[in-house]
Amino acid sequence: MKLAVQDLNSYYGPAHILFDIALEVGEGEVVALLGRNGAGKSTTFRSIVGLVAQRTGRIEFEGRDVSARPTHEIVRGGLGYVPEERRIFTDLTVEENLEVGRQPKRPNAPHWTREKLFALFPNLSEMRNRPGGRMSGGEQQMLTIARTLMGNPSLVLLDEPSEGLSPKIVEQMVDAILTMKKEGVSIVVSEQNLHFARLISDRAYIIERGRICFGGTMAELDARPDIRDAHLSL
Amino acid sequence: MAFYVVQFLTGLASAASLFLVASGLSIIFGVTRIVNFAHGAFYMIGAYIAFTLTDRFSGAFGFWGGIVVAAFAVALIGVLVEMVLLRRIYHVPELFQLLATFGLTLMVQDLVVLIWGPDDLVGRRAPGFKGAVDFFGQAIPSYDLFLIVLGPVVLGILWLLFQRTRWGVLVRAATQDRDMVAALGVNQKWLFTSVFAVGVFLAALGGALQIPRDAVHHAMDLRIIVEVFVVVVIGGLGSIVGAFVAAVLVSELNAFGILIFPKISIILVFLVMAVVLIVRPWGLFGKPEAAARRTPGLTVNPWRPLTQNERLGALAALIVAAALPLFAGNYALTVGSEIAIFVIFAVSLHFLMSVGGLASFGHAAYFGLGAYGIAFLAKMAGLPMIVCLLLGPLLGLMGAAVFGFFAVQLSGVYFAMLTLAFAQIVWSIAFQWVSVTGGDNGILGLWPEKWAASPSHFYWLALGVAALVTCGLRIAVFSPFGYALRATRDSLLRSEAVGINAKRMQWTAFVIAGTTAGIGGALFAYLKGSVFPDNLGISLSVDALVMVLLGGVETVSGAVIGAIVYKALNIWLVSQTDLSKLVLGAFIMLIVVVFPKGIVGTLEMLLQRRKPLAPPGPTILAKPIESAE
Ligand SMILES: Nc1ncnc2c1ncn2[C@@H]1O[C@H](COP(=O)(O)OP(=O)(O)OP(=O)(O)O)[C@@H](O)[C@H]1O
Ligand SMILES: [Mg+2]
Numbered sequence: 001m002k003l004a005v006q007d008l009n010s011y012y013g014p015a016h017i018l019f020d021i022a023l024e025v026g027e028g029e030v031v032a033l034l035g036r037n038g039a040g041k042s043t044t045f046r047s048i049v050g051l052v053a054q055r056t057g058r059i060e061f062e063g064r065d066v067s068a069r070p071t072h073e074i075v076r077g078g079l080g081y082v083p084e085e086r087r088i089f090t091d092l093t094v095e096e097n098l099e100v101g102r103q104p105k106r107p108n109a110p111h112w113t114r115e116k117l118f119a120l121f122p123n124l125s126e127m128r129n130r131p132g133g134r135m136s137g138g139e140q141q142m143l144t145i146a147r148t149l150m151g152n153p154s155l156v157l158l159d160e161p162s163e164g165l166s167p168k169i170v171e172q173m174v175d176a177i178l179t180m181k182k183e184g185v186s187i188v189v190s191e192q193n194l195h196f197a198r199l200i201s202d203r204a205y206i207i208e209r210g211r212i213c214f215g216g217t218m219a220e221l222d223a224r225p226d227i228r229d230a231h232l233s234l
Numbered sequence: 235m236a237f238y239v240v241q242f243l244t245g246l247a248s249a250a251s252l253f254l255v256a257s258g259l260s261i262i263f264g265v266t267r268i269v270n271f272a273h274g275a276f277y278m279i280g281a282y283i284a285f286t287l288t289d290r291f292s293g294a295f296g297f298w299g300g301i302v303v304a305a306f307a308v309a310l311i312g313v314l315v316e317m318v319l320l321r322r323i324y325h326v327p328e329l330f331q332l333l334a335t336f337g338l339t340l341m342v343q344d345l346v347v348l349i350w351g352p353d354d355l356v357g358r359r360a361p362g363f364k365g366a367v368d369f370f371g372q373a374i375p376s377y378d379l380f381l382i383v384l385g386p387v388v389l390g391i392l393w394l395l396f397q398r399t400r401w402g403v404l405v406r407a408a409t410q411d412r413d414m415v416a417a418l419g420v421n422q423k424w425l426f427t428s429v430f431a432v433g434v435f436l437a438a439l440g441g442a443l444q445i446p447r448d449a450v451h452h453a454m455d456l457r458i459i460v461e462v463f464v465v466v467v468i469g470g471l472g473s474i475v476g477a478f479v480a481a482v483l484v485s486e487l488n489a490f491g492i493l494i495f496p497k498i499s500i501i502l503v504f505l506v507m508a509v510v511l512i513v514r515p516w517g518l519f520g521k522p523e524a525a526a527r528r529t530p531g532l533t534v535n536p537w538r539p540l541t542q543n544e545r546l547g548a549l550a551a552l553i554v555a556a557a558l559p560l561f562a563g564n565y566a567l568t569v570g571s572e573i574a575i576f577v578i579f580a581v582s583l584h585f586l587m588s589v590g591g592l593a594s595f596g597h598a599a600y601f602g603l604g605a606y607g608i609a610f611l612a613k614m615a616g617l618p619m620i621v622c623l624l625l626g627p628l629l630g631l632m633g634a635a636v637f638g639f640f641a642v643q644l645s646g647v648y649f650a651m652l653t654l655a656f657a658q659i660v661w662s663i664a665f666q667w668v669s670v671t672g673g674d675n676g677i678l679g680l681w682p683e684k685w686a687a688s689p690s691h692f693y694w695l696a697l698g699v700a701a702l703v704t705c706g707l708r709i710a711v712f713s714p715f716g717y718a719l720r721a722t723r724d725s726l727l728r729s730e731a732v733g734i735n736a737k738r739m740q741w742t743a744f745v746i747a748g749t750t751a752g753i754g755g756a757l758f759a760y761l762k763g764s765v766f767p768d769n770l771g772i773s774l775s776v777d778a779l780v781m782v783l784l785g786g787v788e789t790v791s792g793a794v795i796g797a798i799v800y801k802a803l804n805i806w807l808v809s810q811t812d813l814s815k816l817v818l819g820a821f822i823m824l825i826v827v828v829f830p831k832g833i834v835g836t837l838e839m840l841l842q843r844r845k846p847l848a849p850p851g852p853t854i855l856a857k858p859i860e861s862a863e
Binding site: 070071081083091100101102 | 403404407409410411414416417421422
């Protein structure tokens with residue numbers, strides 16, 4: 001098992017947001033975390049990488065409990081995180097943004113170089129010296145993913161990668177994610193868009209109001225239109 | 235003509251050290267968001283250690299080696315300070331950070347005197363740069379030429395460091411979004427420590443390089459820090475190029491200001507700063523800051539009306555206080571008067587902080603102006619005491635009106651730095667304009683008239699005014715103006731949307747607070763029988779802040795209790811030890827780190843222990859995360 005989350009509860013101040021979340025991701029798998037606005041997808045990801053201060057539960061990454069580790073250690077262990085808000089360093093150039101993400105090679109994960117990433121996202125290779133602040137939303141989205149891959153993660157949490165992108169860019173994004181998978185990166189991707197999720201995922205969880213209410217393969221999800229209609233807005 | 239060129243070059247040479255110190259402050263602020271008040275202290279230690287080393291080891295190697303080693307040694311001290319003190323206060327409001335680092339400055343001032351003695355130390359001349367270069371009959375010290383070259387060289391090195399190294403890229407990234415940097419696997423702790431070390435290194439180098447030009451003394455920290463604040467306000471916090479340009483600008487203004495206004499040269503710097511603030515509030519090279527971080531007074535609303543019991547309690551306390559002359563001696567009454575006066579002072583600052591959300595670091599300016607107002611009216615115009623008491627504080631009002639107008643254009647640390655710089659400007663005027671203010675000798679012989687002359691009468695006067703002022707400010711708080719002001723404090727944008735002119739509100743609050751402080755200062759002048767520049771000095775401004783914090787910013791009675799406890803403690807301490815700054819500095823750091831809620835706040839918290847904790851069961855508390863915005 002690549003990642004195993006058990007009994008995860010998270011709070012923002014007095015507000016209880018996540019209730020007993022349980023997730024599993026196998027080696028090389030792409031798993032979708034589906035849910036509506038405010039369901040708790042981002043909070044789940046932020047909790048896993050230690051960016052939510054108040055949380056309880058067990059988070060096992062490659063067999064080790066990382067729930068008490070600080071964010072940078074979790075990430076250095078090979079668990080990459082791509083935030084929903086992208087959070088590009090707007091004053092830094094594309095190459096400098098990549099540099100911030102750079103980490104040493106890891107034995108159990110694919111090794112990414114600048115050139116490999118520019119091949120994966122050709123748009124970026126044409127703007128190596130452009131400041132991040134002067135890029136379109138789609139280009140920024142590619143840059144955040146590339147930046148995280150520079151850390152040579154063995155698993156990546158991708159928070160709504162298709163949000164606000166044009167259909168053409170979404171297509172490129174699907175290709176990129178499939179390439180990542182082929183290279184051997186395990187991926188958890190949060191989505192509201194079921195069509196997008198279906199193109200890339202092996203399995204899916206549905207989260208609603210902070211609780212996991214479904215887990216299974218894409219085929220199993222398709223066999224339950226009732227669940228799909230109740231918890232996802234299409 | 236040659237004279238002006240030489241004057242210009244002297245200005246450029248002075249800019250070098252100023253730039254080093256200011257760029258260090260800017261770099262540290264960029265990443266850690268801490269305005270390091272202790273930066274002047276590091277500059278001073280750098281100078282002292284360099285003095286000792288260059289004195290001990292002879293030759294060119296001894297000199298230049300001594301300067302570099304001194305800078306590294308101080309950087310090491312900086313690392314220690316970062317790990318022991320700053321790591322505990324990265325998440326607290328910026329006011330507390332300024333105070334804690336100010337506490338450190340106080341401690342260093344006493345330590346330096348303990349180690350190196352109180353006298354000025356004249357350092358060695360730089361080997362190889364001892365002579366002067368002749369320029370059309372005017373002599374330019376060759377060391378000045380060295381410094382003129384050094385400034386741009388350091389700027390270039392810093393540029394390379396930030397543009398061409400991985401460390402520089404990480405620092406620039408963290409300046410923008412430090413949580414994202416952590417989420418990419420970078421250890422922030424290490425990054426913060428290294429940034430702090432570099433900043434402190436620059437400050438210490440700036441100090442060490444000054445020794446061939448200036449005597450080393452134990453007040454050089456405050457002088458440089460105020461100039462540095464002016465530089466970063468003009469240049470823009472966080473910008474190294476801005477620090478360079480503004481350092482040159484300020485140094486040139488000083489160099490030529492002496493020629494234009496020999497007595498009050500600082501006026502010129504002030505005028506330029508005022509223009510910059512109006513045109514570009516975030517400095518020439520700065521970037522508009524996102525909304526300022528939480529200011530104390532935001533989480534709890536201290537301005538609830540008193541309950542019936544609390545009112546009776548306050549009245550009873552007042553009656554007990556008024557009965558003091560029945561059993562206390564003259565000394566106790568004088569101390570009592572002083573405490574009452576400081577209650578006025580603290581209450582006025584508390585008003586500004588908790589209602590206006592504005593933490594002034596130069597509130598003593600208005601206190602001192604009130605005192606000088608009395609001195610002018612009584613000594614020069616010979617007016618009766620009652621008239622003086624009524625009119626004297628108007629000088630505080632005028633000062634607050636002028637400076638407040640500029641200060642409220644800013645918020646957060648900028649506001650704090652600006653108010654501090656203003657206060658220091660007023661102090662310099664009082665200090666330099668000897669013909670009017672008496673300079674360092676002050677103005678003496680201001681005794682109250684007969685009706686208020688006896689200690690008990692004066693005590694009753696001070697107590698009565700303190701009670702009136704406290705009530706008056708509370709009435710203001712519950713007036714429509716007070717509500718509008720609190721709305722402004724809680725959400726600037728929203729209050730403007732409902733038609734409140736936020737800046738005008740804050741300005742009014744500033745003027746009210748300044749005038750009230752002036753009332754305190756007026757009484758203080760009569761109590762002491764004299765006024766001195768110290769009455770508007772930085773340490774008095776910080777005293778006021780500590781009183782408010784000690785009592786608790788977020789409480790109703792905090793300022794009053796804080797003033798009483800602090801002033802009593804202070805008077806006692808000064809009578810007990812020569813190292814009062816050392817003790818006081820440690821005390822300030824202790825409050826910030828351990829009791830940020832102050833006396834009253836801590837008591838209230840202890841009383842409310844029954845409150846249930848939010849997350850049930852065992853909680854994993856990762857380090858607190860600041861929101862990225
Ligand atoms: N910083 C915060 N403080 C308090 N509550 C928050 C905070 N961030 C999110 N929430 C709340 O937590 C819940 C879950 O939010 P979360 O961002 O995880 O949802 P999401 O599934 O990612 O939604 P979206 O699709 O809109 O991104 C929401 O009800 C939200 O209002
Ligand atoms: Mg989300």
